[in-house]
Amino acid sequence: MVKLLDEKTEASPDHVGWRLWQASRAWQVEFAAAMRSAGHAWFSEARAGLLGHIPRNGTRQSALIERAATSKQAVQQLLDGLEAEGVLERLPDPRDGRGKLVCYTRKGLDALRDGDRIKLQIERGYIDRIGEQRFAALMDALRTLDAGRGDASAGASGPK
Amino acid sequence: MVKLLDEKTEASPDHVGWRLWQASRAWQVEFAAAMRSAGHAWFSEARAGLLGHIPRNGTRQSALIERAATSKQAVQQLLDGLEAEGVLERLPDPRDGRGKLVCYTRKGLDALRDGDRIKLQIERGYIDRIGEQRFAALMDALRTLDAGRGDASAGASGPK
DNA sequence: CCGTATAGTCAAGATACTTGACGATATTCA
DNA sequence: TGAATATCGTCAAGTATCTTGACTATACGG
Numbered sequence: 541m542v543k544l545l546d547e548k549t550e551a552s553p554d555h556v557g558w559r560l561w562q563a564s565r566a567w568q569v570e571f572a573a574a575m576r577s578a579g580h581a582w583f584s585e586a587r588a589g590l591l592g593h594i595p596r597n598g599t600r601q602s603a604l605i606e607r608a609a610t611s612k613q614a615v616q617q618l619l620d621g622l623e624a625e626g627v628l629e630r631l632p633d634p635r636d637g638r639g640k641l642v643c644y645t646r647k648g649l650d651a652l653r654d655g656d657r658i659k660l661q662i663e664r665g666y667i668d669r670i671g672e673q674r675f676a677a678l679m680d681a682l683r684t685l686d687a688g689r690g691d692a693s694a695g696a697s698g699p700k
Numbered sequence: 701m702v703k704l705l706d707e708k709t710e711a712s713p714d715h716v717g718w719r720l721w722q723a724s725r726a727w728q729v730e731f732a733a734a735m736r737s738a739g740h741a742w743f744s745e746a747r748a749g750l751l752g753h754i755p756r757n758g759t760r761q762s763a764l765i766e767r768a769a770t771s772k773q774a775v776q777q778l779l780d781g782l783e784a785e786g787v788l789e790r791l792p793d794p795r796d797g798r799g800k801l802v803c804y805t806r807k808g809l810d811a812l813r814d815g816d817r818i819k820l821q822i823e824r825g826y827i828d829r830i831g832e833q834r835f836a837a838l839m840d841a842l843r844t845l846d847a848g849r850g851d852a853s854a855g856a857s858g859p860k
Numbered sequence: 861c862c863g864t865a866t867a868g869t870c871a872a873g874a875t876a877c878t879t880g881a882c883g884a885t886a887t888t889c890a
Numbered sequence: 891t892g893a894a895t896a897t898c899g900t901c902a903a904g905t906a907t908c909t910t911g912a913c914t915a916t917a918c919g920g
Binding site (some may be wrong): 571 | 722725752831835838839840844849
Binding site for chain 4 (some may be wrong): 610613617636
């Protein structure tokens with residue numbers, strides 16, 4: 541295949557990493573836009589990344605820090621912002637005077653509900669675009685990939 | 701370990717967006733770590749995102765701005781950094797007095813070469829983890845998804 | 861009680877990105 | 891030609907995210 545000029549399109553190569561990044565980014569942009577349209581102007585990707593680690597019934601801040609792969613200070617600052625927005629609140633942990641429990645407010649739970657709805661909408665769009673079978677294969681591959689962590693990525697993301 | 705209260709794991713739901721995000725993030729962390737280990741200490745994820753849009757033979761800065769989905773100022777600041785690191789250089793466009801051509805230096809091309817090698821390594825690791833077939837299905841789904849853009853994400857990423 | 865570990869905070873700085881304003885060149889068209 | 895307009899890139903300031911280091915308060919083990 542003699543591509544004579546076309547070296548111009550050599551960027552954005554066809555690699556897993558790039559594809560994953562592009563797909564992930566597109567999803568986030570679509571989701572964030574829908575969330576903001578739904579009235580959750582406080583929504584951002586970084587905040588979404590944190591909220592994804594907070595179950596509906598709340599969690600201890602320290603547990604949250606373990607799940608998210610960032611520093612406790614980064615988590616704290618995001619929590620500060622979300623608390624200031626009225627999405628979350630921090631209550632003292634009755635079982636540990638040092639700890640705080642991170643819980644959703646009414647506003648936060650409303651956002652979660654809208655988020656679930658939007659996720660399903662986007663998912664339907666994806667299935668329309670690539671077909672049910674391909675979508676299932678995508679999810680299967682991603683799940684398997686995730687399950688196989690702990691070995692391969694141990695050195696990369698290890699807490700040190 | 702009998703988890704008796706299981707609502708606790710309700711976070712991080714099993715949705716495409718989350719899976720894509722996690723997978724993309726894991727890839728980037730692994731890739732960036734390998735790049736830095738290979739001696740490219742200047743490497744960062746944001747810079748990688750930009751470099752992915754710059755073909756080996758260079759590009760016009762304005763063309764770059766169109767490809768990357770951010771503001772021209774963001775692109776410029778990343779370019780400033782990469783230029784200061786000696787990875788890129790900006791040459792005047794002989795055909796347009798206003799324009800600049802963004803080109804790789806020797807150092808930049810070396811990094812691209814290492815990057816290609818590392819990508820293949822990671823890809824091999826993925827295939828080992830999820831099998832050749834699943835990996836092929838993953839790539840197929842991601843490519844099809846990407847090809848189907850332009851309608852669905854038009855409103856989200858439009859320049860406006 | 862004492863030493864150590866854990867939970868969270870405070871403060872400062874780096875990076876990435878956004879907005880607004882601007883100068884320089886190119887293009888269009890009367 | 892020459893003026894209006896558009897494009898290309900830069901400068902400057904502000905916001906958001908994340909990182910590091912230092913610190914307080916509580917818990918735990920002896």
